[in-house]
Amino acid sequence: MIHRLNKSIAVKIISFLILTLFVNACSSQKVASTNDIKSVQEDKPLNIILMIGDGMGVSQVSSSYFSKETEPNFSRFNTIGLIKTSSGSHLITDSAAGATAFSAGKKTYNGAIGVDIDTLSAENIVEYLSNKEYATGLIATSSITHATPASFFAHVKSRGMAEEIASELPSSQVDFFAGGGKQFFFNRKDDKSLYNEFVTNEFTIDTLSLEKSQPLSKSKKYGFLLSKDAMPRMDQGRGDFLLNATELALSYLNKNEVKGKNGFFLMVEGSQIDWGGHNNDSEYLKKEVLDFDKTIGRVLDFAEADGNTLVIITADHETGGYTLASDNGDYNKIKGSFSTGGHSATLIPVFAYGPGEANFSGIYENTEIFEKIIEMVNQQK
Structure with a gap:
């Protein structure tokens, strides 16, 4: 019992x-x-920096590992993904449709600047974030009216409409821009100058120089137009324009007293990586990649110190069908070679660092870059 x-x-x-x-x-x-x-x-960012190496595929990135004496800044990323880049009209995209996918989240036709496949204006990320009191900036080594930067402020049916694109910049919601393209604003075919339009919209325009440490009032807007069309090539004396413009933009946009209380958005384009590919000029291409990588390093330094900044590095497409092949069969010598003078359909790498970086791993459509950013912004309190 x-x-x-x-x-x-x-x-x-x-x-x-x-x-x-x-x-x-x-x-x-x-x-x-x-x-x-x-x-x-x-795990959401306050600031967002999108860096676009135009025409930069995996081989272009790889070239930096054989051209630079120190480890490239690409190695500082732990989160890496791949995007599919076909446009709404073609299997192989051009820069305009590729940039519109990033700026507005739309698959559109080749040549479209900030419009959908029916040529209707699509709200871009600069407009969306400006309405949420973000400060915004655009930098390019091309003309600021070129396909990629244009897609972040303009809405026109064709990338070739440079003067029409330029006409939209003074009244846009961009707070800071730097690049080339003076001829499309001041020495136009229609004999019109856009200087008064810039002044009316509170822009201070500099056509002479840009210094990374120059003082900028956060109650004003700034534009730097430093060449007639594109900025010079790296091997023709451009120097540290991309680096200096980015440093100046970071100091100006960060905690901007007028619009930046909710953070900032900055797009930085290494435009001429693409042109080296179109020219089938490996040395041109590599120098542009190294300049872009140098600027990536400065941006990552800022993001690491800040702790609230998401950095995304990608490209609109690959150019040139570029590959790193052996030179005459010698496996100790590498020679850049090309399969085309145009673009290719290869998947494009995405590197991400900072709050929300995990969202950018995997394989997905290029439009999801826009969608992922907007989703994180909308989660902010």
Whole structure:
């Protein structure tokens, strides 16, 4: 009888312990899940920097590992993805459709600047974020009216309409821009100057020089137009324009007193990587990639120190069908070679660093760059 009672008590005790462990496990799992959700929700950036190496595929990135004496800044990223780049009209995109995918989240036709496939204006990320009191900036080593930067402020049916594109910049919601293209603003075919339009819209325009440490008032807007058309090539004396313009933009946009209380958005384009590919000129291409990588390093330094900045590095497409092949069969010598003078359909790398970087791993459509950024912005309190 006593044995049976003890056995009964033992069974009850064991059952109780099992139930307690189960309840505790469930509670722990619930807490863990809650913490995970909280962690994900808090993993959102304040500032967003999108860097576009026009025409930069995997081989272009790889070239920096054989052309630079130190480790390229691409190695500082742990989160890497791939995007599909076909446009709404062609399997192989051009820069206009590729940039519109980033700027407005739309698959559109080749040649389109900020419009959808039906030529209707598509709200771009600069407009969307400006309405949420973000400060915004655009930098390019091309003319600022060229396909990629233009897609972040203009809405025209064809990338060739440079003067029409230029006409939209003074009244746009861009706060800072730097690049070339003076002829499309001041020495136009229609004999019109856009200087008064810039002044009316509170822009200070500099056509002479840009210094990374020059003081800028955060109550004003700034534009730097430093060449007639594109900026010079790196091997023709451009120097540190891209680096200096980016540093100046970061100091100006960060915590901008007028519009930047919710953060800033900055697009930086290494435009001429693409042109080296079109020219089938490996040396031109590599020098442009190294200049872009140098600027990536400065941006990553800023993001690491800031702690609230997401950095995304990608490209609109690959140009040249570029590859790093052996030179005359010698496996100790590398020669850049090309399969086309145009673009290719290869998948394009995406490198991400900072709050929300995990969202950019995997393989996805180029329009998702826009969608992922907007989703994170909309999660902000």
